[in-house]
Amino acid sequence: MSVEEVQKNRAASVFNREQLESILRGRFFYAPAFDSYGGVSGLYDYGPPGCAFQANVVDAWRKHFILEEDMLEVDCTMLTPYEVLKTSGHVDKFSDWMCRDLKTGEIFRADHLVEEVLEARLKGDKEARGIVEDANAEVDADKKKRKKKVKQIKAIKLDDDVVEEYESVLAKIDGYSGEQLGELMVKYDIGNPVTGEPLEPPKAFNLMFETAIGPSGQLKGYLRPETAQGQFLNFNKLLEFNNSKTPFASASIGKSFRNEISPRAGLLRVREFLMAEIEHFVDPLDKSHPKFDEVKDIKLAFLPRDVQEAGKTEPIVTTVGEAVNSKMVDNETLGYFIARIYLFLIKIGVDKTKLRFRQHMANEMAHYAADCWDGELQTSYGWIECVGCADRSAYDLTVHSKKTKEKMVVRQKLDTPIEVTKWEIDLTKKLFGPKFRKDAPKVEAFLLNLSQEELEAKSEELKRNGKIVIEVEGVEGAAELDDKFITIEKRTKVEHVREYVPNVIEPSFGIGRIIYSVFEHSYWNRPEDAARGVLSFPPLVAPSKVLLVPLSNHKDLQPVTKEVSKILRKEQIPFKVDDSGVSIGKRYARNDELGTPFGVTIDFESVRDNSVTLRERDSTKQVRGSIEEIIKAIRDITYNGVSWDEGTKNLKPFVSQTENDNE
C-alpha cells in the first residue's frame, strides 16, 4: 500500500470514540485510578504503553526545546507555601464558580451548567423547528454528552429573540463573573437540570489542593497549580548560572494539580497532570528573536481576537512572519515559540489539519498579560486548549520581588552612558535606631522601597508639613519622620548600567491533553475490517518500536529470535517478542492496536541465511534483508527522521500471504 493509499484509508475511516477508548483501556494505555475502590473522578493511571508513550513525548520535548535551545531545566517542589501563591494571585483568583443544590448535596460548576442548559434548550428549539444538525453541530452534541448533567433534550420552540440572546450569552460564557452567572441563572430559570430545583448562588471555589506542612499544622501549603512559580523564584540563581547573559529560558517538566469541581472528560480534564513549561526571560524593549528567520515561512492557522469577536471561527492561514509583521502576533519571540510549538506537535503525531492557534479574548486574558495564544487541537470533544503561549510581561518577577524585597532584575552594561533623572531618598541612619529600636530595619526598608510616584508624593508632604507619616506593616502605630531623618530629591545622574525586570514569554504544555489528542488523531480502522483498529503513532514516540515474531514455536527459530533480541536491547530500541501460537496476522493486528510501527518476522530462511522480514504498520508493506540491515533501517526511521522509502531503498520487497490471515 502506498503512502497515498494509507492517507486515503485513514481519511475514509469513521472515527468511533467508544472503540478507541475500549482499545486504550483494554490494552492498558490508561485506566481510572483506584477503580477497585470505586475510583476518584479526574484521576487516571497510565499503564505500560501509556507510560512509555508519555516518556517518549517528554523525551522528544526535552530534545526539541531544552537541548536545542540550551534552556536551563529545573525541578522544583510541588508543595508550595501559602505566601508564594498569595503573592502570585492564585489564592485570590485561581477559582471556578460552584453552585450547590442544598437538597441533594450535588455541586455544579456554574459556567458549565449555564452553558449546557442553554445549549440543550437551543438544541430542543432546533428539534422543534425540525432543523437537522450539521456535522459541526455533532461535535457540540458530543461535548454535551460528556457532561451528562442534562439528561434529556426537550423539543420546545423558543422565541427568535430568546435564541439570539442565548447565543450571545454562550459566545461570552468564559468571561462572566460569579455574580453575573448567578444573575443569568435567575433570569433564565436555571436550576438542577434533573429536579429543576433552584441552586445556591455561585460561590468561588479555589482549585488548589490545600495541605499543612510540618507537625504544627500551622504552615499552610498547596500543591502547585503550575510549575511556573518555582522557575520565577529561582530567577536570580538562573541568571547567575547563565553568567548574567540574557535572553535565556528555564524549563520544567512535572506534575501539577487542580481540584476540578466536576471532572468528566477522560484525560482532558483531570485533577493531577503532567506539565512542561518554559519561561523565556527577555528584554521588554527588545523582543526580537535571533532564530526567527528559521521559522518565519511556516504557515499556520490563526484565530485572532477580532475574528472571534465578530462571531466567526474560520482561521486566518498565514506565515508566522506575516503574523508578526501585521502585529496580529505581538512580537517575534512569541511568534518564534508558536512556530516551535507547531513543529513539536507535528513531530509527535498531531494532525496538522486539526491544529489552530487561538488568541485569548480580552476578558479571558490575565490582566497583566500582553498577548496570549492557545495551541488548540480538534478532538471528538471539540477544540481543546493543549498548549498556552503567553507573554506574562514583568508581572510575576515584579510581585515576588515587591513581596520579598529581593531584587529580580537584569543589569545591562550600557555602551553609551545615559542621563537619568529620578527621585531619590537618603536616610540619616544613625537616628533610626534610637527612635524606632527593633523596628528600625522595617521602617528603613519601607522607605527604600518607595516607588517613584510615592517618593514624589512624600517629597511634597515633607515640604508641606515638615514631616511625613507612614504606616509600616508589622510596626505598631504610624511612624513620623521629619527632614532630620530623610532627604527626598530629584537628581540627574549619568548611568553606565541599565537595570530592568525582564518580561516572560511562557509556552506551557498540558502533556496529558496532547497525548489524548494524538491518540484520537492517530486512530483509524483498516478498510477491510472495521474491527481492526490501528494507532499510527510516529515511530519516535510509539511505546514499543518493534514486534519480534517467530513464524512458529519451532525450537530452530529460537537462536535467531534471541540474537535479534540481543542486538535490539544493546541498541536500546524498545521491542516485544510475541511467540504465542496464534497466526502472524493476528499477532500484527494486536500490535497495530498498540501502535507498534515495525514487525520483524523470523522464519526458517532466517536460520539459513540470517535474513528477516520487516513489516511497516500503516502500509503493511514488507521488505527483506539481513538482521543488521533491518535494524539499521529501524534505527534510521525511528530516531534519525529518515522516511520508510529512504530507509528501505536497498532492501528487497517481500510479498506475504500472512497479513490478512485471521485465524
Add this chain to the structure above:
Amino acid sequence: MSVEEVQKNRAASVFNREQLESILRGRFFYAPAFDSYGGVSGLYDYGPPGCAFQANVVDAWRKHFILEEDMLEVDCTMLTPYEVLKTSGHVDKFSDWMCRDLKTGEIFRADHLVEEVLEARLKGDKEARGIVEDANAEVDADKKKRKKKVKQIKAIKLDDDVVEEYESVLAKIDGYSGEQLGELMVKYDIGNPVTGEPLEPPKAFNLMFETAIGPSGQLKGYLRPETAQGQFLNFNKLLEFNNSKTPFASASIGKSFRNEISPRAGLLRVREFLMAEIEHFVDPLDKSHPKFDEVKDIKLAFLPRDVQEAGKTEPIVTTVGEAVNSKMVDNETLGYFIARIYLFLIKIGVDKTKLRFRQHMANEMAHYAADCWDGELQTSYGWIECVGCADRSAYDLTVHSKKTKEKMVVRQKLDTPIEVTKWEIDLTKKLFGPKFRKDAPKVEAFLLNLSQEELEAKSEELKRNGKIVIEVEGVEGAAELDDKFITIEKRTKVEHVREYVPNVIEPSFGIGRIIYSVFEHSYWNRPEDAARGVLSFPPLVAPSKVLLVPLSNHKDLQPVTKEVSKILRKEQIPFKVDDSGVSIGKRYARNDELGTPFGVTIDFESVRDNSVTLRERDSTKQVRGSIEEIIKAIRDITYNGVSWDEGTKNLKPFVSQTENDNE
C-alpha cells in the same frame, strides 16, 4: 596523570562537607526551595546541573532495570484516597513520635531527641574522662551537628553502669514504641535541650500530607508516601497485559511525600522526594530466579541481623551465591535484586567501598515482611539507607483484595492435576433476597470471603447451634442464618488449576539520597590546590558531557566552534561552550566543579587542519585528533562503556602548558 595517580590523589584528599556544599549551592546543583520567602525545611529545588544529573540517573535506572528486564512501567497518581491507605496500613501506622514543648511551642521527634541527648551525655562523659574521640566518632559528632538541637556538650562524668545503660538504649533506639520513649524521657530526665523544661509525652504524628479531593471537602485524601500502592492496585491489569505470565515486575518512577517532623539533613531527609520502585510478583513456592547465575559470583558487604544483634558493625564479605546458599539472604530473587542494585549504584558513581547491605532487625521489619535488606551508603552523615530491598510476602495484594472483594491471584494450569481437600460454603441464594433485602449482596460477599479457618469454626457453630450469627460491615444488627440458607462442608476435589496470591519482592530507591551520596563519593580536591574541587562523575550521568573551549575570542575560531557545536547537538551529546575571556585553566577548573568529564579545546591549528584537543577531567590528560575522532571517543566513553585508554588509543598525546595557569 595515570589512573593510579588519580586514585591516590582522590584517596589523599580530605573530605570537607562545607566546601562541597558551597560548590553544590554555588553552582546551583540544588537550593532550598522558596528561600526568598524564608524557605520551608525539607523542600529543595534542583537547578540545571542537579536536574540534568537526576534525569541521567533516572534514565540509567530505566535502562538498567526496566528495559533490561522487560518490566512494566506504570505512572500512577500521587493523590490517593483515604480508604486505600487505610487498607494498606499507612493511616494507622505510618507515624513518628513527636513531643511538644507547651511553653515554647517547639516540636521534637522523640526518638531523635532521646538519641541525641544520650549521645551528648556520653560525649560529655568522655570529655570528663579525658578520652580523645577517634575518627569514627567524628562521624557521630558530625551527625549531631546537623540536628542542632543540643547546643552544648557538658563535660560531666557518668557512672560506669549509666554509660552501659545509655549505650544499650542507643543500640535499640529504632525499636521503641511511643510509650517506651516517654518512659525513657522521664527516667533519664530528658526535656527541651535548651531550656531543660519537660515536654508533653510522645504523640503519634502521621507522616502523610492530607488534603480534600473535590468541592464537597468530604473525600479525604493523602499524597502518597510510596509509589507501591498504585502498582498493587493495578495488579490484575498488569497480569493481563503480561498475557497472564509470571513472574513479572512492574516499576514506577515518581515523587512521594513524607511530612517529616523536623527535617535537617539537606537532601537526605526531605518532605518531597523522587522514588523509583519495582514490584516483582513471584510464586511464593518458587522464588528462584532464571538469571541468578549471572550475578552469583559478585562479592558484596553484608551486615546480617545476627552480626548486628551481637553489637558488631563489621560486614561479612561474600558472594551473592554463598549468601543465598547459606540462607543469610532468604531467596534467589531477593539475592538477584541485591546484586543488580549493587551493579546499578556502581554504574552511576557510588564508591563500592562505601556500600553495604544491612539486614533489617526483627523489630525494624514490617510484621508481614519475610526478609528485608537496605542498601546503605556511607556519607559524612553516617551510613544512610538509600535503597530498600524487601520481600513483602503476599501482604498488600491480600489486604486490598479482602477490602475490595476483587480477587488478585495468579491462575497456574497444573500439568498433573492434584487432589485438594478444603472447606466450602454453598448459599441458597433465593432465600437471601427476601430476608436481607438490599443488604443481601453484602451478606453473601461476607460469607463467600470467609477463610478456611473461619469456615471450619462456622461449620462447628452451625452443627452446635443449628445456626450461625455474623456481623457484616455496613449491615445493621447481627445476621442469623440456619442450615436452610447455608451448607458448609469439607470436600475433596481434583483441581487442574492452582490459584495463588503472588509474593512481592520490592527494590525501592530513594533517588535524592543516592544522588547526594554520589556527590560526596565523587568529590575531591586537586593536591596542587585545595581550593580546586573536582566532581568525578561517571560520564554517563555527568550533567554536561563536554566543555567546548575556544582558545580565545578571535573570530577565526568561531566557525570551528560552531561546527563542533552542530555535530554535538546532532549527536545529542549535552555540552556547553565557554568563550569567556578567562584563561583555559580557569575555565576547566570551573567545569571540574560541575563534573564535566571532557574538554575540547579549539585553537588556531584547528582552523588549519580540523584537529582539536580532548582533555579528561580526572587525569587532566590531553590527546589530539580530528573533530570526528574526538567526538567518536567522547561518545564511546560516555555511552558505550569504553575506557579512556581504549577510547583514545589511536589519538596522539598532547602536552599543554595551560592547565595550571590560574589567571
